[in-house]
Amino acid sequence: MYFEDYQVGQTSKFGAYEVTESEVKEFATKYDPQFFHLDDEAAKDSLFGGLCASGWHTGAMFMRMLIDNLPAEHGSLGSPGINNLKWLKPVYPGYILSVKGLVTECRLSKSKPGVGLVCMSYEIVNQDDLTVMSLESNAFFRCKKS
Numbered sequence: 001m002y003f004e005d006y007q008v009g010q011t012s013k014f015g016a017y018e019v020t021e022s023e024v025k026e027f028a029t030k031y032d033p034q035f036f037h038l039d040d041e042a043a044k045d046s047l048f049g050g051l052c053a054s055g056w057h058t059g060a061m062f063m064r065m066l067i068d069n070l071p072a073e074h075g076s077l078g079s080p081g082i083n084n085l086k087w088l089k090p091v092y093p094g095y096i097l098s099v100k101g102l103v104t105e106c107r108l109s110k111s112k113p114g115v116g117l118v119c120m121s122y123e124i125v126n127q128d129d130l131t132v133m134s135l136e137s138n139a140f141f142r143c144k145k146s
Contacts, residue, residue: 002075003106003116003141010103015065019053021093027057048090055087058097058133062124065099075142077115083136089126096127104136114143 021040028037032054036046043051053061070076091097105119118141124133 001071001141002144003108003118004144006103006106006116006118006141008103008106012069012101013098014069014101015098017061017065017097019061019091019093019095019097021051024051024053024057024093027060028054032056050090050092052090052092055133058087058091058124059085059135061097062099062122062133062135065097066122069099075144077140077142079137079139080117081138083138085133085135087133089130089132091126091132095132097124097132099124108143109140112140116141116143 025038028034034054036043036048036052037054037057038051040051043049100123102121103118104121105117107117109115109117118139120137120139122135122137123131125131
């Protein structure tokens, strides 16, 4: 997809990422080694009531679904950042995550000819359609060649 393929108000839904206990523990061991991400028994006494994924892991799973959703040929040029990242509910092993997206802004770059900025609001939801994470993303896209 290229800049011209996006319009304000456009929605999308994609992804079906299964969260596994082994992946939760593997990610936590390397990047977020807190007991509620690593120890099933100890996690039962945490605020989460059981083993759950790190919020950063949830973000990584979102990123994987986002990239997998792009067509083979696309104009993505990266991102200048995200806004309002919120972890709203724990993500437990066995959850199936998916993504809902809404285009909130599209504008051509004044300083980079042939490039546009697309702003999206994303909700990462579980199999019960409950939002577990939300964020606003800004991404640069190449304009179609005329």
